[in-house]
Amino acid sequence: MIEVKNVSKKYGRKKVLHDVSFTAHPGEMTCLIGINGVGKTTMLKIITNLTPKSSGTVTIDGQPLQAKSYEVITFIPDAIPMPPSMTIDQAITFMRDFYKSWNDTRANELLSFFKLDRRTKISDLSKGNTAKVNLLLGLSLDVKYILMDEPFSGIDIFSREQISNLFSSGFLEDRGVIITTHEIKDIEHLIDKVIFLDDGRVLKTFDTEEMRISEGKSIEDVMREVYLP
Numbered sequence: 001m002i003e004v005k006n007v008s009k010k011y012g013r014k015k016v017l018h019d020v021s022f023t024a025h026p027g028e029m030t031c032l033i034g035i036n037g038v039g040k041t042t043m044l045k046i047i048t049n050l051t052p053k054s055s056g057t058v059t060i061d062g063q064p065l066q067a068k069s070y071e072v073i074t075f076i077p078d079a080i081p082m083p084p085s086m087t088i089d090q091a092i093t094f095m096r097d098f099y100k101s102w103n104d105t106r107a108n109e110l111l112s113f114f115k116l117d118r119r120t121k122i123s124d125l126s127k128g129n130t131a132k133v134n135l136l137l138g139l140s141l142d143v144k145y146i147l148m149d150e151p152f153s154g155i156d157i158f159s160r161e162q163i164s165n166l167f168s169s170g171f172l173e174d175r176g177v178i179i180t181t182h183e184i185k186d187i188e189h190l191i192d193k194v195i196f197l198d199d200g201r202v203l204k205t206f207d208t209e210e211m212r213i214s215e216g217k218s219i220e221d222v223m224r225e226v227y228l229p
Ligand SMILES: Nc1ncnc2c1ncn2[C@@H]1O[C@H](COP(=O)(O)OP(=O)(O)OP(=O)(O)O)[C@@H](O)[C@H]1O
Pocket: 011, 016, 034, 035, 036, 037, 038, 039, 040, 041, 042, 043
């Protein structure tokens, strides 16, 4: 389990996260929802130690993040972190050399799922295909927890559909996923737990299935109540 407890973050004098607490579990998709600038990316970067927190604690399976944690958790940023001059194949080789947890079989499955040609240069890919390669590089690591920052941002409806199909097709297996988004339409059916953020604060947290059963509400219904009172 990933446990975020009373985490606050300041950039200079600006406080961007206020006492944020939540948990994310293996086998579940936890979604951080909020408009641009509420602190979603900062939260993911704090969990993976890419940015320091000002206070609070983060533990992964009861342990604070340490160098070997990168074999259990990965962060997929909203833009591909590889040079545009690389081919997909070179990016794969880089990842394979760098990470012990790299899984070539999974990478090959993803290449065929997305119908990508490994000889293509990243600079020659469409926005949608760039997003798919970015996901492929992260999802091909055999890690227990995957953090994804806005995987649907700025891509066409067909690419969004294909990525959403991938998420529901068993590729995520029993891994724990934390995903950020400001539009839940494409993945609403896949989300187990929701954390609404506003201005760096948790507004509401709920289990989607429980909410559907007890109050008959979808995530979008609750969103309207929370953000448009
Ligand atoms: N390195 C930084 N230095 C100073 N301020 C920053 C830095 N990174 C983010 N911020 C500020 O922190 C706040 C939260 O940013 P963050 O990127 O975490 O939000 P977000 O919810 O992910 O937004 P988006 O959906 O636009 O990515 C914003 O006001 C942003 O301008």
